[in-house]
Amino acid sequence: MSSLLLKDQRRIDLDEDGYLRCLEDWDEDVAAGLASAASLQLSAAHWEIIILLREFYAAHGLSPAMRALVKFTSRKLGPDKGRSVYLMTLFPGNPALLGAKIAGLPRPENCF
Amino acid sequence: MTTLHTVNKHSLNSDLLTSCLRVARGGDCILLIEDGIYNVRTLEDLAARQGCELSGLQCCVLHDDLTARGLAEKDLPDFISAVDQAGFVALACAHRQSVHWF
Amino acid sequence: MTSNASGRKNLTFISRRSPYGSGYAKACLDMVLSAAVFDQHVTLVFMDDGVLQLQPNQQAGDIHAKDLSAALAALPLYDVDNVYADRDSLTRRGMFSDQLAIEVRLCDADKIAEIIRQSDVVFTL
Incomplete structure (x- = not known):
């Protein structure tokens, strides 16, 4: 299972395509982390x-x-x-x- | 621009045949398959009650589904004929589209 | 209304099951949206128990299901504008055409027969 490690050391579970396994995990930091994993800086x-x-x-x-x-x-x-x-x-x-x-x-x- | 309709349940426990008869139009074919076979005894009455003119429709049953259920071609009313699997395919090809009521 | 050289076909979906008793209603909507995404000419007809999907105020969360009528409300955003409900099916289920979850055109059996005849492919589910 893949995951996303945030700056605050939180580990967020992702599915094989990189989408959240648990939609409730989402917040603005998670969004920024997911964006940065896709080489995007959110404006x-x-x-x-x-x-x-x-x-x-x-x-x-x-x-x-x-x-x-x-x-x-x-x-x-x-x-x-x-x-x-x-x-x-x-x-x-x-x-x-x-x-x-x-x-x-x-x-x-x-x-x- | 005619349609092949297949019906696979008995009208006493589903509204499939009723719905099919509502939208079938002249030149269409109604093919009774699986448990739709049991409609052979009640099709005429049901159509009459709905004010549906069966004369413009072709009515068929799938032969093996008929015999599997203990009925035979001789049990069919005059206006219903039996077709085999090849006949089923021929019907599908003869009509522009198929609507499966299931 | 017939198919043309662009590869666009007239696909008709007759949705005739209640929203939560089985997966058919949701599957039908998924097929409709997919067909729309692939730029097909889509017509959706609610008939028989399918009109029950149009009941307003569905609280599907109460049975831990996704609200199907909320998803139906997205149809215009997918440019699915040919959406019909069979008047007779509504009447027989005590439903009123001016109190439905989404905007639909009312139709009768003759109109459904006409829609079928103008279709390249018809899906009933």
Whole structure:
């Protein structure tokens, strides 16, 4: 089983894809640790999306696929941010997968 | 643009056949399989009660599911015919889509 | 409404089971969302016990389940806009079309028959 070691020496269990085994483990330090494991330094812009992802999960019980994340972001933060290009600059590669990981959500089911 | 419907339960303990008859339209085929076989005795009554015109539909049973349950082709009403596995495949190919009521 | 050269198919899902008695309702929604992610033309029809998924105020946490109606509310975010509920199934279960968990279009048997005929593939579960 893999795990994440935080600066305060807390050890957080991760699954084989690097997602939290126990969603309750998540807090801001865990998010920063998960981001840093992906070579990301979290900015205010990242946090805005992380909070949005958690809001989506709280509302629907799902980790959003890219399409839903873009639409939800557009609805909440406006069309400038609700674009895959914008999300890609924050969470390179696959924003739905990486964003969900850092936001402490389960791996999105409909993403590869 | 017709549809093959398969039904695999008896109408006395499921609403499958009722739902199937509601949306089946002229040219469609209803194939009774597994426990759907037992509908052979009640299909006509059920359709009549629903105001469903069976004459525009093709009604079949899967032969081996019929005989396995102690019934034979001679027990079938005139409007129901038996098909074998190859006939099942032929029906699936003859219709645009299949809807499985299970 | 028929499939075209882009590889987009008309996929129809007829969801006809209650939300928590089995895994079918959740499986149906998962298939719908996956099909939408792959940019297919998706139609979702709630029929028979499937309309029970539309009951408002579900507190699924009380039975340690995930709230299926909350997940259904995400359908518009996946651009699944062709969502129908069979009026007759609602009526027979004492449900009112103006008191449902999500917005749906009401339909009758003729409309469902038409949807089936315009589909490339139909899934009932």
